[in-house]
Amino acid sequence: MTLNVLLLCSLSYGVYAAVISKAQAPAYAGLGAEAKGPGLVDQLKLKAPQTPSIPQKQQLLDPDGIYFGTSTKQAPWSGAEVQQVGADAGARPTISEYFVNWKHGFDPAAVSAAYQHGTLPLISWEPWAGGDSNQGAGIPKTTSADVDQPAYRLANITAGKFDSYITAFAKGVAADRRPVMIRFAHEMNGSWYPWSEQTNGNHLGDYVKAWRHVHDLFAQAGATNAIWIWSPDVVRGSHTRGLSALYPGDAYVDLVGLTGYGVLGEKTPDTTFDSTLKKVAALTDKKILITETGAEPSSLKATWIRGFFPWLIKHPQVIGFVWFEKDLATGANADWRFAATPETLSAFRKGIKTLHLVSGSVRAAASKPPP
Template sequence: MVRLTAPRVMMLLTAALLLTYGSVAAPAPAPRGGDGVPPDQLAKAEPGVVVTSGAPTTATAALAMPPRTAPELFPPAGKTFIGVMTAQGPYDFTAVDRFTTAAKRQPQVMLFSSGWATDRFDRTVFDRVRERGMLPMLGWEPWDYRVDTAARKKKISARRIDQIRSAQPAYRLSRIAGGDFDGYLRSWAEGIRSLGYPVAIRFAHEMNGDWYPWCELTNRNRPGDYVRAWRHVHDVFREAGATNVTWVWSANVRWSRSTPKLSAYYPGDAYVDWLGVTGYYGTGAFSAYRSFDAIFKKTIAEMRTLSRKPVVITETGASDATGRKAEWIRETFRVLPRYPDIIGLIWFEVNKELDWRIVSSAAASKAFAQAVAASRYHLTWSPDMVPRTEVGGG
């Protein structure tokens, strides 16, 4: 009888462990036939995934890789954001603070303008808006706005001002599409890419009018020039890797049948993320009282023949010329839920030509605050959120 000493016991246990490893964990022989690829040439497993016969099992892969949660969309399903535009924009938040106090609601988006003739990319402008908990929306305007400022000082008619400011050959659409501004475009694209958080760009808005140099009806622009210019700007940003941009195509409401159809100006869904529309109660064709439906409904319906992208009211406001401003605000927010594809409304909080601000009267402030107290407007924006680019869904 063999005496089991301690060394012999250890030898037997070691041998048993080696036999077990050889029969269970040792790699199987390389398969022959079929593709004939040996296991050491198969795709490597993710770190931490146990590999059996050269491939991870579903169970082990699930254990090793934690599930990824989808980023939260802005705005969330069933919600509508409130935005604001002021005269001073990110350079002075006094008007924003007054708007917030009157509305009793923090706006989630801030629209501000920048003209090509004078402005260069400045990160601090965007960071100020972000730090206030608002998505920056850049109203990017290819013109020299000083022409407009000078014309207004002459105390001439509004129509004459439109004619003067729209004649700026240096900013003709064909020059934009032809690459004359590519260096400028790239500087902004690289700057916005470096921000690392979402930014919306409303480029060359109200293109279906005749009061800006980028409108096809002015400045010796030709049919098709607007779409070519838009696509070129978009492509420069894409080539620069500025994928954090939400592109906002923003038309003016059609005020008569004589105005151009929107289809002539739409660049296509591959180049647009949000459909924008501008309309006001209390000016021009809408001087007499007209409801939100009367101002916006037909234009939004026309947009729907072009795209199913989400809609944003990119500028709106109401005057109190006939004493019905508060009434218009109440009615607007009462019908807004009937447009489930409208994901946001930006209020023009400026006293310009007419006083569009909600702080213009206690009645207007109260009406606005009561309207946006509804749960559909209760939301926040954060840089981690992803702008919603499809209607519906979670």
């Protein structure tokens, strides 16, 4: 009897060890395809997420292709939306972006939903009570109710008035274990959010202090699985500030994100992005993720979309993009969708076929031949 018990325990441990070994393997293939449901680890009721494996943060910063992300009305919850975007595009998304203000805590179910849909969760984490500004616009509209939120002044963040909330959020991220992209206080160089140094009683230098304080609280909580995305708006004339005084430093940033839409008669993404890319290159060599993009309704929309894909290929430092697939009915202030018209849909479908999209596997040590 004792021998049988020992054999059973040995066999069970062998199965467990094999599963755990597989879960910690250096490749993650869970992107771009819906998860197959609970794995053996989950069935044995061991502590592990319901995804094929847990990717490592560094893998996701050095992907084997280009990320195709989307922000949709019900992201990250709706698998049907992911499927519809994939059917429209002819390629399944690998990032789901959604927005969380500081009235809400970390929700592990949202992260699980994103991973179950084969996408990385990208949280645009907004230090305010909420508002209507910048629902995916080229030059966002601003209301006083949006920007005048004194409780959320940057100095209050740095002074520790939100430490309990931030620490709880960070502990939730740490406990989840899976990488979570955090786009904290985005478009800070504009004037349409209360975390801009141009609004809400903030002062020069406050943004970097607040960013570093929040980052340090995550480090103290052990949330090393957070991927920090510093995400300004593209620099356009007088409505945006310069970037150098707003950059927290390479030790506090994993990726640079950019918001950039085809607006104001811009015919090509070169016009939209290139001048800002040069400014970013002067600050850091971190890789870049376009964290919001789309094109406004106009006769140039399909032209801009057609130009977007060769532009991406020309700029290897840009590792992906998140398309704002929303319109007036789904929470945006214009129809930014690539699926807006047959012409724009055709331009997008043809263009995305020219990209080598990310599969989720870590980049091989040996150089791969170009696609």
